Structure formats: structure tokens, C-alpha cells
Amino acid sequence: MVDLLVMTGESAIPLLDLKAQYATIRDEIGAAIDRVLESQRFILGPEVENLEREIAAYCRCAYGIGVSSGTDALLVALMAIDLKPGDEVITTPYSFFATAGEIARLGAKPVFVDIDRQTYNIDPAEIEAKISTRTRAIIPVHLFGQMADMPAIRGIASRRNLYLIEDAAQAIGAELNGERAGSIGHLSCLSFFPSKNLGGYGDGGMVTTNDKDLADRVRVLRSHGFRKKYDNELLGGNFRLDELQAAVLRVKLKYLDNWTEGRRRNAALYRESLAEAAFVELPFETPNSRHIYNQFVIRSSRRDELMAQLKDRGIGCEVYYPIALHLQTCFKDLAYRPGDFPVSEAAAKQSLALPIYPELTPEMIRTVVQTISDCFD
Numbered sequence: 001m002v003d004l005l006v007m008t009g010e011s012a013i014p015l016l017d018l019k020a021q022y023a024t025i026r027d028e029i030g031a032a033i034d035r036v037l038e039s040q041r042f043i044l045g046p047e048v049e050n051l052e053r054e055i056a057a058y059c060r061c062a063y064g065i066g067v068s069s070g071t072d073a074l075l076v077a078l079m080a081i082d083l084k085p086g087d088e089v090i091t092t093p094y095s096f097f098a099t100a101g102e103i104a105r106l107g108a109k110p111v112f113v114d115i116d117r118q119t120y121n122i123d124p125a126e127i128e129a130k131i132s133t134r135t136r137a138i139i140p141v142h143l144f145g146q147m148a149d150m151p152a153i154r155g156i157a158s159r160r161n162l163y164l165i166e167d168a169a170q171a172i173g174a175e176l177n178g179e180r181a182g183s184i185g186h187l188s189c190l191s192f193f194p195s196k197n198l199g200g201y202g203d204g205g206m207v208t209t210n211d212k213d214l215a216d217r218v219r220v221l222r223s224h225g226f227r228k229k230y231d232n233e234l235l236g237g238n239f240r241l242d243e244l245q246a247a248v249l250r251v252k253l254k255y256l257d258n259w260t261e262g263r264r265r266n267a268a269l270y271r272e273s274l275a276e277a278a279f280v281e282l283p284f285e286t287p288n289s290r291h292i293y294n295q296f297v298i299r300s301s302r303r304d305e306l307m308a309q310l311k312d313r314g315i316g317c318e319v320y321y322p323i324a325l326h327l328q329t330c331f332k333d334l335a336y337r338p339g340d341f342p343v344s345e346a347a348a349k350q351s352l353a354l355p356i357y358p359e360l361t362p363e364m365i366r367t368v369v370q371t372i373s374d375c376f377d
């Protein structure tokens with residue numbers, strides 16, 4: 001994850017400015033935190049229960065189970081389908097580490113499929129060829145806030161009898177053909193890491209599902225695998241979301257759609273202002289989709305120069321992600337090599353995220369655009 005200092009630091013225009021957001025909700029947040037402190041109830045109380053209901057409704061899904069992070073959401077979702085050593089899970093090599101990391105943590109094998117060049121999301125056309133007798137699940141990631149090709153992926157999962165788990169960590173509120181991220185998979189994973197569109201004041205996450213039995217398993221696994229204290233029916237862990245985070249997130253959820261609209265407005269402004277810029281490629285928007293722009297990622301063959309220039313002028317920007325997952329040192333036993341996933345590897349060399357947060361002003365966007373133009377003059 002990003003160093004938070006990069007996001008809120010001394011840049012003239014930071015990549016993300018959480019202080020600007022906090023200034024608009026300070027009183028409500030204070031009241032919510034006080035409410036929890038007065039109750040002295042910190043673990044699995046009314047705040048978590050209410051947040052679970054509210055997030056499930058927001059995602060148009062039946063159940064929500066609050067967990068300790070997006071990473072733990074992935075872990076507990078995979079535990080809920082009883083993923084075992086030797087099992088295989090198909091996913092993308094172009095994502096935050098946790099997507100593949102949690103598969104491997106359970107002793108299972110991440111099997112990568114390259115991405116679509118335009119959307120940066122897993123390419124469904126290449127999934128079927130990677131399915132083996134050991135494949136248990138597919139984990140598409142809705143990268144940067146835009147949904148993967150779920151109609152195609154859902155078709156494959158259902159035809160081949162595989163679990164479909166959405167990594168919706170960057171995509172709360174994203175839509176495709178009227179369906180919401182987090183409502184399609186057997187299980188879906190959300191993150192409330194501070195830099196996500198709905199970010200807490202610490203770590204947090206949620207698993208959503210329409211399946212009553214899976215919801216029940218996740219709920220039991222989240223607290224050591226016991227339904228009744230101290231009667232452990234499953235081998236679980238401590239994957240709980242706490243009341244303070246839930247109280248903060250409930251305040252912020254009310255503003256989420258406004259903030260998302262702000263991000264979309266900023267994206268439209270970038271698009272307009274960069275339309276003539278032949279040297280950068282703008283993010284693609286899938287037709288019939290609602291991109292929530294957790295990141296606004298442009299692409300350039302001179303990315304490193306551009307990044308240096310932006311940083312030099314005090315404009316925050318970051319590379320998501322500089323090393324594709326199949327080339328990570330910790331996965332060297334999987335024996336992938338450079339060149340195995342050329343589309344992901346090219347994206348790792350060319351992509352650059354620009355500031356897109358809702359409080360960004362049109363003037364700030366003009367400054368970013370001008371700095372980009374200067375770089376190529």
C-alpha cells in the first residue's frame with residue numbers, strides 16, 4: 001500500500017488529501033466516536049451490525065460481514081469455501097498484492113491470467129484455458145474502481161462450477177449493466193483502507209454475499225470459528241471489524257455517492273483537458289458502467305520522466321503497480337518469468353495515477369494538466 005505520507009504530505013497537490021475530507025465531517029465523526037466511547041462496547045456491537053446492513057444494502061446484496069481488512073476479507077472468503085493446499089485459484093497478476101497473497105497463504109496456487117489492455121482487468125477470453133481439475137475459484141479484481149467483465153466471468157464460473165469471488169476493494173459503488181460491485185460473486189471483498197473511496201480511520205473490510213450458508217461460515221470464521229463461546233466448530237481466526245471503525249464508516253457512507261460524483265466530475269474534467277494530449281492515454285470507461293475512480297490512471301511510454309516532473313513540481317502521483325504479481329520475489333516458486341504476461345508487464349511500466357480525490361478543484365486539475373503538457377513540450 002501507499003505510504004500515507006505520500007498521500008497527505010507536503011505536496012502542493014497531493015495524490016490524496018484526507019484532511020480536506022475530514023474538515024467537512026469533523027463534528028459528525030467526533031459525535032460517532034463519542035457514542036462508541038460512551039457505550040464502552042468495542043467489539044461486534046450495534047455499530048458493526050448496522051454498518052453490515054447498510055453496506056449490504058448499498059451493494060444491493062443480502063449479507064455483509066464486517067472484517068478486519070480487505071486482505072482478511074479475501075482470506076476469510078477463501079477459508080469459507082474451504083480452499084485447501086494444492087487447490088488453484090485463477091486471478092489477475094495486475095493488482096494489489098493481497099489478491100494473490102491470500103490464495104498462497106492458504107497453501108493454494110494463484111494461477112494468473114493476463115489483463116485486458118484497456119480496462120486493466122482480467123481478460124475473460126484467457127480464463128478457460130487455465131482451468132484445471134484443481135481449480136476451485138476465480139477472483140476478478142475491479143481495478144481502479146471499474147468492474148471487470150462480470151457477464152463473461154460469471155458465465156465461465158457457472159459453466160465450470162467454480163466459486164466466483166469479487167475483489168471489490170477498489171470498487172464500492174461501481175456498476176456494470178445496472179449491477180453493483182459486490183453483488184455478483186458467491187462472495188465479495190471490500191476494503192476500508194483509508195485510501196479507498198470509503199476509507200476508515202485505520203484498517204477495515206467487509207465480505208458481502210447473497211448466500212446464507214456462506215454468510216454464516218464467514219461470520220463463524222471471523223471469530224475463531226465458534227458460534228457459541230467457546231465451542232469451536234471451524235478453524236477460524238480473529239478477523240473482526242471494531243466498533244470505532246464501523247461508527248466512522250457509517251458517517252462516511254452517507255457521503256460516499258457525493259464523493260464518487262466528485263471523482264467522476266474530476267475525471268471528466270481531466271478527459272476534456274487532456275483530450276488533445278497525444279502523449280498520454282486516458283483511462284477507458286466500459287460502456288454501461290459506473291467507474292468510481294478510486295484511481296485515475298493514465299498511461300505513457302515516457303511515464304518515468306512524467307512522474308519525475310510531476311513530483312518535482314509538487315504534484316502527487318503513484319505507480320499502481322510497478323511489479324506485476326507473477327514477478328514478485330515471494331512467488332518465485334511459481335516459476336513465472338518476465339514476458340509471461342506482457343499486457344500486465346507493459347501496464348506496470350506505463351501507468352501513472354493522478355490526483356482524483358473529490359475535493360480537488362478545477363484550478364488544481366488545470367495545474368496538473370499544464371505540468372503534464374510542459375513535460376512533453
Ligand SMILES: *Cc1c(COP(=O)(O)O)cnc(C)c1O
Binds near residue numbers: 193
Ligand atoms: C486495498 C486492496 C486490498 C487489501 O485491502 P486492505 O484493507 O488494505 O487489506 C485487496 N485488494 C485490492 C485490489 C486492494 O486495492
